[in-house]
Amino acid sequence: MAVERFVLMNAGPSQPRPATQHLRRNPPIAGEQEAIQRAQSGDSRAFETLYAMHKRRVYSLCLRMLGNVAEAEDLTQEAFLQLYRKIGTFRGDSAFSTWLHRLAVNVVLMHLRRKGLPQVSLEETLEPAQDDGPRKDIGARDLTLSGSIDRVTLERAIENLPPGYRLVFVLHDVEGYEHNEIAEMLDCSIGNSKSQLHKARMKLRDLLRTGQRKEQIA
Amino acid sequence: MIVLRAMDKIMTCAEFQEKLPELFESQADLGAQEHLKSCEMCAALVRDLEYIAAQARLLLPIHDPSPAVWEHIQQAIRRGDEPDVKSVSAGRK
Numbered sequence: 001m002a003v004e005r006f007v008l009m010n011a012g013p014s015q016p017r018p019a020t021q022h023l024r025r026n027p028p029i030a031g032e033q034e035a036i037q038r039a040q041s042g043d044s045r046a047f048e049t050l051y052a053m054h055k056r057r058v059y060s061l062c063l064r065m066l067g068n069v070a071e072a073e074d075l076t077q078e079a080f081l082q083l084y085r086k087i088g089t090f091r092g093d094s095a096f097s098t099w100l101h102r103l104a105v106n107v108v109l110m111h112l113r114r115k116g117l118p119q120v121s122l123e124e125t126l127e128p129a130q131d132d133g134p135r136k137d138i139g140a141r142d143l144t145l146s147g148s149i150d151r152v153t154l155e156r157a158i159e160n161l162p163p164g165y166r167l168v169f170v171l172h173d174v175e176g177y178e179h180n181e182i183a184e185m186l187d188c189s190i191g192n193s194k195s196q197l198h199k200a201r202m203k204l205r206d207l208l209r210t211g212q213r214k215e216q217i218a
Numbered sequence: 219m220i221v222l223r224a225m226d227k228i229m230t231c232a233e234f235q236e237k238l239p240e241l242f243e244s245q246a247d248l249g250a251q252e253h254l255k256s257c258e259m260c261a262a263l264v265r266d267l268e269y270i271a272a273q274a275r276l277l278l279p280i281h282d283p284s285p286a287v288w289e290h291i292q293q294a295i296r297r298g299d300e301p302d303v304k305s306v307s308a309g310r311k
């Protein structure tokens with residue numbers, strides 16, 4: 001299965017990783033190493049400890065990728081059940097959180113493929129570009145966004161992105177994966193990943209500006 | 219809009235924006251782009267896109283899953299389920 005393939009590839013030492021971004025977002029956790037070893041020898045309390053350490057990050061990742069609470073909870077469950085079955089194969093070649101997150105990303109992508117939705121296939125023909133011509137409509141006097149967007153507003157705008165854009169945006173800009181990794185995960189070209197990311201940011205800008213304008217009117 | 223193809227340093231907004239994804243990815247110094255020096259509209263666009271990417275990097279996990287998720291994981295482990303077939307929402311139905 002594709003999941004196995006991804007996990008095995010991820011375990012290889014030559015696989016490029018978003019080391020800096022990932023470490024910043026996922027600093028080493030005290031006691032994690034010991035919990036991994038105990039869980040690997042079948043200690044179920046240690047597995048619960050690992051769940052407590054990582055549930056928020058894994059769930060947030062699923063939620064941002066899917067934009068749906070019920071599905072995000074299902075897939076968090078599925079990701080940890082896979083972790084339970086596969087933890088013996090974790091060798092420590094990469095940080096545990098990196099390994100676990102990649103596993104969770106693959107669980108989400110498998111789910112989307114199983115649903116047969118076009119959002120995983122990023123071929124541009126499937127998502128007709130709505131309005132990505134040059135922006136002549138925005139006057140220079142119009143406010144720029146800089147400094148004005150809080151976290152909650154940005155989260156809400158990400159939720160409102162079309163699914164294909166959201167996947168690439170979350171994986172690249174939020175989670176810190178590189179385009180070559182995203183291309184491999186989504187089975188698309190690197191150029192495609194780049195262009196989807198750009199469109200996602202453009203769309204976010206539209207969403208955020210529209211939100212600002214509404215706020216000013218209100 | 220006047221297209222000055224003869225002067226190859228000067229791009230139209232359309233040409234500049236078409237090149238923009240590439241420019242972002244190449245980590246090039248966008249401030250050095252001639253077009254931006256004379257075009258406030260595209261300069262604002264670039265500032266916004268850079269700002270959005272920078273803010274996204276600062277987003278942190280904020281949500282915990284509901285306690286039901288752990289309960290279902292425990293149940294599935296006890297039953298020895300394959301993880302792919304049961305789910306929280308299936309359990310709710």
Ligand SMILES: [Zn+2]
Pocket residue numbers: 230231232234253257258259260261
């Ligand atoms: Zn311009």
